[in-house]
Amino acid sequence: MAGASRSRPTSGPRLVDSARIHVRAGDGGRGSASFRREPFIPRGGPDGGDGGRGGSVIAVASPQESSLQAFSSRSSWQAGHGRPGAKARKEGAAGADVRLTVPVGTQVIDQATDEVVADLDHPGAEAVLARGGAGGRGNVHFKSSVKQAPDFAERGRPGEARALRLELKLIADAGLVGPPNAGKSSLLAAISAARPKVADYPFTTLDPELGVATTPAGDRLVVADIPGLIEGASRGAGLGTRFLRHVERTRVLVYVVDGASGDPFGQLDQVRAEVRAYSPGLAGRPSLTAVNKVDLAPAAALRRRTRRAGVRFVSAKTGEGVPELVAAIHGAVVEAPPPRPAVAPAVQKLTPRRAAATPAVRKLSWGYEVTGQRARDLVARADLESRHSFDWFQVQLHRLGITAALEEAGVEPGDTVKIGDLEFEYQPG
Numbered sequence: 001m002a003g004a005s006r007s008r009p010t011s012g013p014r015l016v017d018s019a020r021i022h023v024r025a026g027d028g029g030r031g032s033a034s035f036r037r038e039p040f041i042p043r044g045g046p047d048g049g050d051g052g053r054g055g056s057v058i059a060v061a062s063p064q065e066s067s068l069q070a071f072s073s074r075s076s077w078q079a080g081h082g083r084p085g086a087k088a089r090k091e092g093a094a095g096a097d098v099r100l101t102v103p104v105g106t107q108v109i110d111q112a113t114d115e116v117v118a119d120l121d122h123p124g125a126e127a128v129l130a131r132g133g134a135g136g137r138g139n140v141h142f143k144s145s146v147k148q149a150p151d152f153a154e155r156g157r158p159g160e161a162r163a164l165r166l167e168l169k170l171i172a173d174a175g176l177v178g179p180p181n182a183g184k185s186s187l188l189a190a191i192s193a194a195r196p197k198v199a200d201y202p203f204t205t206l207d208p209e210l211g212v213a214t215t216p217a218g219d220r221l222v223v224a225d226i227p228g229l230i231e232g233a234s235r236g237a238g239l240g241t242r243f244l245r246h247v248e249r250t251r252v253l254v255y256v257v258d259g260a261s262g263d264p265f266g267q268l269d270q271v272r273a274e275v276r277a278y279s280p281g282l283a284g285r286p287s288l289t290a291v292n293k294v295d296l297a298p299a300a301a302l303r304r305r306t307r308r309a310g311v312r313f314v315s316a317k318t319g320e321g322v323p324e325l326v327a328a329i330h331g332a333v334v335e336a337p338p339p340r341p342a343v344a345p346a347v348q349k350l351t352p353r354r355a356a357a358t359p360a361v362r363k364l365s366w367g368y369e370v371t372g373q374r375a376r377d378l379v380a381r382a383d384l385e386s387r388h389s390f391d392w393f394q395v396q397l398h399r400l401g402i403t404a405a406l407e408e409a410g411v412e413p414g415d416t417v418k419i420g421d422l423e424f425e426y427q428p429g
């Protein structure tokens with residue numbers, strides 16, 4: 001659907017359909033560096049648990065929301081940080097997620113790249129806007145590979161932070177379809193706060209526009225106004241029929257014809273034929289007919305003569321019959337089947353996680369060899385003479401999954417492990 005956002009003066013409250021937000025996920029909690037206390041042993045084995053994962057900021061599409069109003073008064077969102085790990089292998093609590101409820105049809109755009117990174121186009125759709133940082137590992141993990149007692153633990157990873165734009169692409173419930181000048185835009189203006197251009201020449205409307213109407217009972221209804229259709233539109237006459245794609249997902253079509261024209265019902269047949277030529281499915285959708293301009297004499301006279309069921313005479317100018325028309329559209333929308341089969345909620349992630357380059361471990365006659373570029377780079381960078389760097393090296397062994405891979409391969413204390421040209425003895429602490 002085309003954006004409803006146009007900056008122009010309005011009388012009624014405008015629909016808030018765009019917002020800029022900053023989201024920050026929580027940092028992971030730090031891992032714990034603690035040691036078991038055992039009788040007669042001054043320093044037992046390491047038993048520090050992992051830090052908790054930071055909370056994420058997640059957007060969830062809800063049919064209960066109809067605008068991005070909530071984001072115009074608050075633009076910054078921060079999820080909870082993970083708690084640190086503790087001794088006795090106790091894992092820190094995870095940070096609380098922040099779940100932002102947005103209307104169905106909200107698109108998430110990365111402000112830095114202008115890329116649409118998530119499209120929450122059905123109820124229940126979710127997108128992770130900022131992923132929480134992983135918790136740091138406690139020193140309980142660092143007792144293998146190298147002999148020293150691990151008196152350090154990892155810090156948690158920072159949570160993601162992003163500047164995003166939310167844009168509501170409303171999915172219209174009903175579409176106004178009719179010949180040019182029938183008063184479609186006037187009708188949209190009469191039932192909603194939208195202010196489409198209205199003029200007494202054909203093809204005033206060039207871009208589809210949306211408005212939110214409220215029924216007398218207080219129900220909301222999203223209505224789309226599209227350019228007029230003339231005879232031969234399906235063969236390209238006038239602006240053609242391509243605009244009909246904007247009403248393809250609406251549940252109900254509202255045919256609007258000009259009651260002051262010579263032959264409104266002839267107009268109706270023509271428009272229906274064009275819609276049918278465009279898509280028989282669309283033509284078969286539930287519909288209503290509004291004969292507009294009943295404030296003018298020809299339309300008033302026609303009303304007296306007409307016995308057609310389901311035809312409503314209205315005036316976008318005076319408002320006559322308009323509330324009843326809105327109620328009827330709403331009734332039809334409620335009864336109409338959804339235009340598309342419901343899809344299961346999909347989770348979209350902003351940055352697909354890169355598959356970690358897992359190091360390969362080979363068991364050889366003399367021990368274990370770790371291969372892989374990242375493992376070799378690690379060894380090349382490590383200066384194992386310095387204590388500081390040695391600690392760093394151990395942390396990296398875990399980060400790269402080397403320790404886990406070694407254990408998986410069945411490494412035993414005292415076995416020789418070789419990475420690049422470094423050889424060391426595997427010794428759990």
Ligand SMILES: Nc1nc2c(ncn2[C@@H]2O[C@H](COP(=O)(O)OP(=O)(O)OP(=O)(O)O)[C@@H](O)[C@H]2O)c(=O)[nH]1
Pocket residue numbers: 179180181182183184185186187197198199200201202203204205206226227228229292293294295296314315316317318
């Ligand atoms: N008297 C009267 N005039 C109306 C009514 N509704 C619309 N008009 C006039 O009809 C003309 C066309 O109205 P629009 O709302 O622009 O018609 P449209 O169907 O959107 O036209 P396109 O965008 O060109 O397809 C304008 O001059 C309006 O002021 C009505 O109920 N009564």
Ligand SMILES: [Mg+2]
Pocket residue numbers: 184185186196197198204205226227
């Ligand atoms: Mg128009």
